Amino acid sequence: MSGAEEGSENPLRCPFQFFVRTVSTGPSIVMTGYPEETVKSVLVKIAWVTGMPLRELRVIYKGKQLQLEKALVECGIENDSNLNIVGHLRSGLYPAASRSVDYLLSLLAHASSNTRCACEALKTVKAVSTRHFSLPGFVELFAVSNAPAMLASFYHSPRGSGTRQLAESCITNFMSCARAKNWQSVSTGVVMEFCKQLRQFGRGGHDHLYLSCRKTLGLLLNTIGVSYDFGSVERRVSLHDVFSFVPELVDALLVGLDNNKRCWSTITTPSSEEVSDLTIFLAPLRNAIILQKQLLGGFVIGDDGKCSVEKEDDQLLAEEVDYLRLVFVRLLSKMDECFRCMAVCLAGKESGWTDFVLCPSWSEYLSILKDLYDTSKVFDDAEEMFWTVLRFHKNMLSALVVGFVRRDGDHRWVLDNKSVTNFECRRHLAMMLFPTANEDFDMFHEMLIDRSQVLVESFEYIRRANPESLRSGLFIEFKNEEATGPGVLREWFALVCRRIFDPRRVLFVACPNDGRRFYPNSASKVHPRHLEYFRFAGRIIALALLKKVQVGIVFDRVFFLQLAGLRVTxxxxxxxxxxxxxxxxxxxxxxxxxxxxxxxxxxxxxxxxxxxxxxxxxxxxxxxxxxxxxxxxxxxxxxxxxxxxVTSISEQVSNFAQGFADILSSSKLKQFFQCLELEDLDWMLHGSENTISIEDWKAHTMYKGYKESDCQISWFWEIVRRMSAQQRRILIFFWTSVKYLPVEGFCGLSSPLFICKTAESSNRLPSSHTCFYQLFLPKYPSIAVMQDHFGVITQEHIACSFGIS
Missing domain, CATH: 3.30.2160.10 (Hect, E3 ligase catalytic domain)
Structure with missing residues (x-):
């Protein structure tokens, strides 16, 4: 507590007027006393009014404790003097903590009246607070004392830099203690008090110590939450205290977004701290609004569009709720502007950039959108506003997801409305569910396969294998063949899947109207090991997806829905x-x-x-x-x-799912398929159904030893143009071991294709390194000779495994 006195020139006749303020309890109390009164009599009056025990009170004036039996005038008190009336913040439960806090208050009072001793006093304050932080009740009593205000005052006072630095060190030390795991639940109040005081004394959002304290407060709120149990006596912090930080955080974020929008190439704002801080402070407020709606039966929206609620204890006021809705609208509108500018940049229309890439600072957009998504669920009609904006900017949103979302991120909220995403976005989110593979070569799973027994031998290898080794890599070699590497792996996938889904093996049934589309056969039990083969099939399909190999088959909808855990209608x-x-x-x-x-x-x-x-x-x-x-x-x-x-094929589906989950993860199986539309999985498994574009093919082909203007290259493309669609597919398979192109076409392949000049005789057929997408082309003397040779290798039974890897 603190007191001030006023007097006239004759202090023995004129009364003193005391303004007594008890920190955190409300307005000052006005009291009257006389100069001839003893210090003790004044304290008796204060004890009576405040309810504090007399034995706990004492008066500090100019750094010294006044003796109780002396009169005020004898103590040298002058007009406009400041007195500190200090009380032991004693609780019957925490006597040791009370004495410790009381001692700190006396040190701070002494430091405030004696500049020369301030540094030593602050050093002692830091040492004592560190030593006693773990005392039961210390943090709570310190928070409701005048100590935080006094330390903040020291930090912002015009005293020497040494005093300011020591005050900062004391406060920083409190923040470090508060972040300790064992004390997070009791420290929120004291951190909140420091934030209030620093904001009141200083420059608020421009002061580094204030920002540090606010960050600590946010971390505590994020860790332990905020109490919004209306009517509860014990609260960690008030909802209104949390709300008080929102306007400055919103303003800072909006400024950051404006800067980002104006200067894409250099600016890195808004910072991740600005975004995360706002998210942390908005989360408890959103939860409080939801709880209020549940208790009050919802808000009433007036003709002016504002919310109407009745105030009860620690509920948010209608004005505060309405402000949060306004924050949602403002941020959503700003994101709409940013998306439009982003689209202009990516289209190469700004500053003549034609080779523009995603700006790193755009990654924060996803965090802002996630926060807007959470907020949209609080207010009526907000969800539709949110999805409408994202639907309009579907390609930009998808570019952000593909560009920035990694395995450790949680951005599945995007899929709550798949109409705001495209295929690349959904595929990316699904593939991020696969665990990171250990690319240690020693972990690779090696298989030596006889082509005539490709299914049976592959089944035994894959069935016995450890899933981790399968994820790390597959090393395939066909018996009596020299070729190895990625090209052979792609060919092996195509051969195995062709046999697994062959209807004659009775494991899967092809749809009557689409021979590429399969679902489990309810009569598969005629095969004695059919369930083991379904688990094997699940592993193979998961591995094909993981290795990004298109295998040429797709699933029927009833099969896809069951893997996604959805009902068949x-x-x-x-x-x-x-x-x-x-x-x-x-x-x-x-x-x-x-x-x-x-x-x-x-x-x-x-x-x-x-x-x-x-x-x-x-x-x-x-x-x-x-x-x-x-x-x-x-x-x-x-x-x-x-x-x-469903029922008739439940065992088959379950075993396929288990095999798939061996490679993915059992906990993520349904999530994987729910990320996708059936058409997405079609494109991932089968690849492009479009006619092969020769122009796209040429655009993604490079030359080694040849120039594009050489006659052999001109003849080659002329021969390709004369080929049937089937012959072109066979040629690509011979060249790359890619049976089916990705949905993106040639640009979806892992590298360009190469036509390489070879010194082989013109009597030799072309050959290939399928691993490196290299076609070796002898220097043929005429287009007729070249045509004859390509006629041989584009026969399907010859093209398989004709090249080398």
Whole structure:
């Protein structure tokens, strides 16, 4: 507490007027005393008013404690003097902490009145606070004392730099102690008090010590949270205290975004600290608003668009809630502007840049958008505003995700509305779920495969292998062949997948309308090890995705949905079983009266043929006695679909999923497939369905030993133009071991293609290094000779494994 006195020229006759302020309890108390009164009598009055025990109070004047029996005038008190009335902040639970805080207050009071002793006093304050920080109750009592205000005053006082530095050291020391794991839960109050005092005394957001304290406060809020249990007696910090930091954080972020928008090439703002600080302070406020909505049944939005709530204890006021909504609108609008400028830059329209790349500072946009996403869920109609902006800037958002999201980031929120993403974005997020491979060559899994036994031998190798070694790398060699390396690996994937999904092996069924599309065969049990083969198939497909090899097959929707943990509906079986789809649609669309006549004679059973025998399966308990009618037909159709396409192949799907999860992770399996649309997985597994573009092919081909103007190169492209689409695919496979191009075309390959001049005789056929995408072309004397030679190698049975790697 502190007191001040006023008097006239005759102190024995005129009364003193005391202004007594108890820190953190409210306004000052006005009291009257007389010069001839003893110090003790004045303290009795103060004790009566404040409720503090008399034995805990004493008066400090000019660094000295006044004796209780002396009169005020005898103590030399003059007009406009400042007195410090200090009380032991004693609690029955924490007597030791009370004495320690009391001692610190006396040191600080002495330092404030005696400049020469200030440095030594502050050194002692730092030492004592460090030693006693762990005392039970010390941090709480220190926070409600006048000590934080006094230290902040020292830091911002015009005293010598030594005093300022020592005060800063004391405060910094408190921040370090507060961040310690064992004391985070009790330190929030004292850190908040330092933030308030430093902001009050200093330059706020421009002072490095204030920013450091605010950062510490944010870390504590992020670690232990903020109490917003309305009506609770014990709170770590007030919601309104947390809210008080938001305007300055928002303003700093908006300035940073404006700077970033104006100067893309050099500016690195907004900083990650500015973004993370705002996120940390907004999070507890969002949670408080959600809780208020639950307790109050929602907010009332007036004609002016502002929120209306009744104030209860520690609830946020309507003005504060409305301000947070305004913050959302302002930041979303600013992000819209930034996206537009980003698009201009990437289009090469600004400053003539035609080879522009993502600016590193743009990575903070994703953090801002994540915060806006979380905030959008708090306010009505905010979600639609948010997704509308992102939908308009889908390509820019996707570029940010592909450019900056790594395995340690959590950006799945983007997929809550897949319409704001493109294929590259969804593929990137899905592939980030694969664990990082150990690229130690010693960890590679080696396989020596006989081409005539490629499926059986590959099955045994992969089945027994440790998943970690499979992820690290596969080293494939075919018996009696010299070729090794990535080209052979790509060819091996194509051969194995062709055999796994061959319908004659009864593991998978091809869709009637699309022979590339497969789902598990419910009759696969005719194969004695069918479930092991499904697990093997899961590993192979996961490895193909991991190694970015297009294998030429795709999944049917009913298979994809089950891997994603989603329900199969009638519309999902349209391509899987067109006949059953039409029958079910007819049942649902028939006249109700006709259905109720039992003209169809259907009950809740399914008849099927299994291993040459007819079998009846009840769709539900006692299904054979439940007649189909207009009331239960939707339920009948649903049960029929679940039995045909879910229950009947559940074991097969489960084992395939387990094999896939061996390479990925069991906890991320559903998440992987939920990241993607079925079409995305089609492109990742099968590759491009587009006609091969010769211009794209030429644009991604380079020459070694030849020049583009050489006649052999001109003849080569002329021959390619005359080829059929199938011959072109065979030539690319011969050249690269790439059976199916990526969806991006040639630019999606890991490197350009090369045509290399060789000294081989013109009687020799072309050869290739498939690992390095190199085609070795002898110097043929005429286009006719070259055409004959390419006619040989573009026969599919010859092209396979004809090159070297």
């Amino acid at each position: 009638l519309e999902d079986i349209r391509d899987t079983d067109p006949c059953l789809y039409r029958s079910c649609k007819q049942i649902l669309e028939m006249d109700a009266d006709f259905i109720d006549t039992d003209a169809l004679g259907l009950t809740f059973v399914r008849e099927l043929e299994e291993l040459g025998c007819r079998k009846v399966v009840e769709l539900c308990p006692n299904g054979k006695n439940i007649l189909l009618n207009s009331q239960n037909r939707e339920h009948y159709v649903d049960l029929l679909i679940q039995n045909c396409f």
